Amino acid sequence: MSIINRWIFGLCLAFFLGMSGCSNEWQDLPSTNEFGEFGDRPFPLRQDWLVVSTPKAPVTKWFEAGLPPLTALDLPPNQWNNDQKAFFAEKTSNNILNCKSLPTEEKITFAKGLTKYFGTMRQPKIEPITEEMKPMIEDLHLEPETLATGGLLFESYCSTCHGSTGAGDGPAGKFLIPLPRDYRQGLFKFLTAQPQNFGAKPQRVDLKHTIQYGMVGAGMPAFYLEENQIEAIISYVIFLSIRGECEYSTMKNSLKDGVDDYAGEITSALKRILPRWWESNKQPMKLDENPYADEHPQRAYEKKLISAALGYKVFLDGKKGACTTCHVNYGRSSPYQYDSWGTVVQPRNLMVGILRAGREDHQIYARILGGIPGSGMPSHAHLIPKSDETGVLITPKQHPLWNVVHFVQALGDVKMKSQIQQFDYMKKLFEKYEMGDPVQVKFD
Numbered sequence: 001m002s003i004i005n006r007w008i009f010g011l012c013l014a015f016f017l018g019m020s021g022c023s024n025e026w027q028d029l030p031s032t033n034e035f036g037e038f039g040d041r042p043f044p045l046r047q048d049w050l051v052v053s054t055p056k057a058p059v060t061k062w063f064e065a066g067l068p069p070l071t072a073l074d075l076p077p078n079q080w081n082n083d084q085k086a087f088f089a090e091k092t093s094n095n096i097l098n099c100k101s102l103p104t105e106e107k108i109t110f111a112k113g114l115t116k117y118f119g120t121m122r123q124p125k126i127e128p129i130t131e132e133m134k135p136m137i138e139d140l141h142l143e144p145e146t147l148a149t150g151g152l153l154f155e156s157y158c159s160t161c162h163g164s165t166g167a168g169d170g171p172a173g174k175f176l177i178p179l180p181r182d183y184r185q186g187l188f189k190f191l192t193a194q195p196q197n198f199g200a201k202p203q204r205v206d207l208k209h210t211i212q213y214g215m216v217g218a219g220m221p222a223f224y225l226e227e228n229q230i231e232a233i234i235s236y237v238i239f240l241s242i243r244g245e246c247e248y249s250t251m252k253n254s255l256k257d258g259v260d261d262y263a264g265e266i267t268s269a270l271k272r273i274l275p276r277w278w279e280s281n282k283q284p285m286k287l288d289e290n291p292y293a294d295e296h297p298q299r300a301y302e303k304k305l306i307s308a309a310l311g312y313k314v315f316l317d318g319k320k321g322a323c324t325t326c327h328v329n330y331g332r333s334s335p336y337q338y339d340s341w342g343t344v345v346q347p348r349n350l351m352v353g354i355l356r357a358g359r360e361d362h363q364i365y366a367r368i369l370g371g372i373p374g375s376g377m378p379s380h381a382h383l384i385p386k387s388d389e390t391g392v393l394i395t396p397k398q399h400p401l402w403n404v405v406h407f408v409q410a411l412g413d414v415k416m417k418s419q420i421q422q423f424d425y426m427k428k429l430f431e432k433y434e435m436g437d438p439v440q441v442k443f444d
């Protein structure tokens with residue numbers, strides 16, 4: 001170390017020691033550790049645009065990177081393109097609200113209320129306001145110690161994209177298409193909780209899959225972390241979502257109708273939202289056994305082809321599948337639309353074979369059965385055939401939902417795609433397995 005460097009170092013040390021000596025606040029903070037050099041601070045109150053429900057405005061193209069529709073609202077009107085002009089109408093119809101417009105006094109009361117029930121960045125918590133909440137917090141692993149660890153890990157691995165409050169507005173995330181998930185709406189796309197429950201939340205295993213595998217075709221990377229680190233991060237994502245949804249719901253009510261009692265409003269949201277996470281984590285989606293499964297690989301493959309050919313009919317059937325209303329031309333000409341976050345989404349091009357949440361049987365099954373919340377893709381529970389009291393399928397050879405799953409797999413697979421269109425070959429397979437009349441499959 002040169003003399004000058006040593007001198008500067010000494011000066012800094014003296015300054016630092018002096019600071020720590022005279023400020024009690026500094027000593028009250030949790031000890032610093034490898035990530036925590038910034039100390040503690042409260043979560044800032046949201047100051048962005050709030051989307052009440054999926055915008056109906058027409059949209060003709062993807063937004064420019066860094067300029068999603070909500071951000072474009074901040075541009076001067078003379079710089080808007082046609083899509084942005086139509087989107088602005090949503091704002092004037094009160095479907096998009098401006099969080100900045102809340103009076104400062106109210107902002108302070110609101111922010112203090114949130115801190116009371118959800119703690120600060122280094123000391124996050126979910127305040128158990130009723131006795132029933134205690135076991136829920138325990139079952140969901142949302143204890144303060146776990147959240148504090150998860151928070152530090154989230155800050156180092158995730159917040160560059162997802163932002164410190166989980167708003168999806170991190171410095172790197174802002175420029176991605178699609179945008180990183182904003183957890184504050186309480187909506188997640190890829191889940192395996194019982195879809196019949198209104199407002200189902202992801203199970204911990206779903207979040208784990210997202211973190212460990214990332215999303216092919218979107219900016220969400222895969223993370224190779226230790227098991228206990230992933231578990232702590234999952235808890236923190238759930239925490240950010242619960243905190244964010246309580247904020248979202250209270251902010252919406254405040255901007256629409258006015259709120260007198262912020263603490264009351266926040267706690268009633270928490271009483272509603274926490275049990276949903278808890279219930280969803282107790283009720284996994286039921287997957288019917290694959291009736292085309294076979295222990296012999298060649299036979300299993302042939303039966304899958306038959307099932308895919310049958311799925312072609314379901315896919316095109318406007319009443320049963322209705323897939324083509326959105327996945328136009330198998331997704332090659334899908335129309336753009338807005339999603340619940342006020343950003344643009346396009347029904348997947350299924351011909352490419354890139355699926356964000358996986359191509360395995362059970363993964364595609366879960367997407368079709370449960371739908372993709374927030375994106376506009378609905379649940380297709382009606383594709384499950386009826387079963388008797390014991391749960392045995394009444395028509396085991398015909399399972400429309402499994403058929404569509406196999407058809408989606410075939411669409412993205414060069415070999416299967418060509419085989420199901422070879423009528424003579426398929427006819428023989430239908431005869432071999434006594435599956436009735438063969439289906440003529442044709443697409444280009």
Ligand code: HEC
Pocket residue numbers: 154157158159160161162172173176177178179180181187188189190191202207210211215218219220221223233237356
């Ligand atoms: C490089 C940017 C980036 C980083 C870093 C990142 N994500 Fe993401 N994440 C995304 C994008 C983009 C999406 C949205 C993909 C979509 O909408 O299809 C996403 C989506 C998600 C979702 C939503 C899944 C669903 O079902 O809706 C979760 C949960 C998530 N990320 C968690 C994490 C966690 C936890 C970390 C840190 C360990 C992390 N992400 C780091 C970009 C990122």
Ligand code: HEC
Pocket residue numbers: 189315321322323324325326327345346347348354355356357358364367368372375376377378380404408
């Ligand atoms: C109302 C519109 C709509 C309907 C109807 C619809 N989808 Fe979708 N689908 C979407 C949208 C939008 C996405 C893209 C979601 C995203 O990117 O976040 C999507 C995505 C998908 C995905 C991709 C999942 C992944 O992991 O990436 C599959 C597979 C899929 N749809 C299959 C189907 C099938 C099969 C049907 C009919 C049974 C169907 N969809 C009906 C709108 C729809």
